[in-house]
Amino acid sequence: MVKNGEFFVLKEMKQRGMSITAIAKELGRDRKTIRRWLREEYLETYQRTTVKPEKLAPFKAYVRKRMEEGCLNAIVILDEIRSAGYTGGITILRDFMRPLRPQVASKATVRFETPPGRQAQVDWGEFRVDWHGKKKRLYAFVMVLGYSRMMYVEFTEDQRLETLIGCHERAMRYFGGITETCLYDNMKTVVSGTDDQGEVVWNDRFARFASHHGFLLRRCRPYRARTKGKVENGVGYVRKNFWQRVQTFTDLQNLNEQALQWLNTVSNVRLHGTTQERPVDRLIREHLKSPSVEPFDYVDYQVRKVSSDTLISYEGNRYSVPIRFVGHLVRIKDDRRGGIRIYHEGKVIAEHRKATGHREVVQNKNHFDGIRKDSVEKPVGQPSPRLMSNPIPEVAVRPLAVYDQLMDEGVMRS
Incomplete structure (x- = not known):
């Protein structure tokens, strides 16, 4: 291939009147090559057919993000991306960061770093x-x-x-x-x-x-x-x-x-x-401050009455409490993060995971302690009819004189 310098030399030789044979002999080139290049007005530059992958390409998004966060130090960013696998040098990085600096500066907000505990x-x-x-x-x-x-x-x-x-x-x-x-x-x-x-x-x-x-x-x-x-x-x-x-x-x-x-x-x-x-x-x-030891009364408690089956109803589902609270009023606290607590006179009497469906029954088997097993195994039967004997009616016994007296009184009246 004719190099860029040779191209202009052979053009000059031709302008001085040298023949193609003389130019080819002088440059050590084939006459056909000299003739072909003399027909060209300029030399085509060589184009690389394969593009070498850029080492910084996988890390450009991260570099932009760090610059937008306020880090404009190329050495700091170089250390960070090298730990992530970057194998290039700092020059490539600086060349990429240079045109981005004015854009970042126009958008930058001074980072507010707070002292400990503030x-x-x-x-x-x-x-x-x-x-x-x-x-x-x-x-x-x-x-x-x-x-x-x-x-x-x-x-x-x-x-x-x-x-x-x-x-x-x-x-x-x-x-x-x-x-x-x-x-x-x-x-x-x-x-x-x-x-x-x-x-x-x-x-x-x-x-x-x-x-x-x-x-x-x-x-x-x-x-x-x-x-x-x-x-x-x-x-x-x-x-x-x-x-x-x-x-x-x-x-x-x-x-x-x-x-x-x-x-x-x-x-x-x-x-x-x-x-x-x-x-x-x-x-x-950080040296954080200690919050108040007393909990802030922040929840509007839901009041429910415990039914005879030891359950209370809340948002379409039912939850158990210990059997001794049957018939009592209790309060429900829903933490809105998957759990509920049930209170009686300020004390927690039951905790449950909140049901995710509808008409579910959530029970704790320990809440049923105290129920007699025989009352469950031998339920009370229905009353049965009882056979009674038919006694002879009692008859009053009187002296015979009483009857004679009654007969006399009847004759006199008649």
């Missing part, structure tokens, strides 16, 4: 499941501690106020305390609205709950949802990492058991991409 962020995620052959919505409550990135998640039937408060109490027990403040968006169960000065008006009942346990309420700035980015990333992490692992579950309580195991074995023990520490290790430095 803030937790709360949000809901919505998930769809196959529930007895029908599509059903479940809701994931997610709380993330700002400093340690420790996460708590549980699935519920709804997002009502009593459900939200119950989730907070269980999250506090899981973390071992609560932060000074909790950050929310404009969820209706927390924010009632704004006053004439534009100040937030908190839901009165939820504000009393926060005061009871000693933490302050904060709302993320309107139209700036990324100020709540830690928990929003947490909801996405639950969706992409935990939810993809769930294949089946028997009821809502079982689903939450799987979520708790995932928290303890995956989410809170992983090396966090931003802090480069495990959340469970940083939790020790």
Whole structure:
């Protein structure tokens, strides 16, 4: 093949009047080759037929994501993608990041890093499941501690106020305390609205709950949802990492058991991409506040009377209580996460997993202790007719003088 330099040399030779034979002899080329290239006006460049795969291609989406999160340090990102299998150099990475920097800078929000124990962020995620052959919505409550990135998640039937408060109490027990403040968006169960000065008006009942346990309420700035980015990333992490692992579950309580195991074995023990520490290790430095030891009275109890078969009815299903409470009024507390508790005079007398169907009977065999076995094995029979003897009527015995007297009185009257 004629090289680029030779192409211009033979063109110049021809212009000086040299013959094709002389040019071929001078360049050591075949006359036919010289003649063919002299007919061309320019030299075609060589095209590689196979394209070498780009080493960075599988990692570009991750690099963009990390840049949008605020990490613009190519060395840090290089370490991260190398641990995931990247074999290229930093030059390729920097060339890819360079045009993206202005775009990221225009969208970037300064990451708000909180000191230990200062803030937790709360949000809901919505998930769809196959529930007895029908599509059903479940809701994931997610709380993330700002400093340690420790996460708590549980699935519920709804997002009502009593459900939200119950989730907070269980999250506090899981973390071992609560932060000074909790950050929310404009969820209706927390924010009632704004006053004439534009100040937030908190839901009165939820504000009393926060005061009871000693933490302050904060709302993320309107139209700036990324100020709540830690928990929003947490909801996405639950969706992409935990939810993809769930294949089946028997009821809502079982689903939450799987979520708790995932928290303890995956989410809170992983090396966090931003802090480069495990959340469970940083939790020790959070120095959380202790919540009130007295539970907040947050549930509107449902009152029921225990029937003679030791069962109470709730939402179309029936649940057992100990036999000694037959005829008593009891109160039901539905935690809206797959369990119910039954109270009598402030004490728990029964706990059950919530039935998922309709007209189901949920029983605990221990509730029937005290019922005599013989009363069950030998039921009382129906009364039978009894044969009675027919006695001779008793006749009064009188002296004969009485009859003579009666005869005399009859003659005199006549």
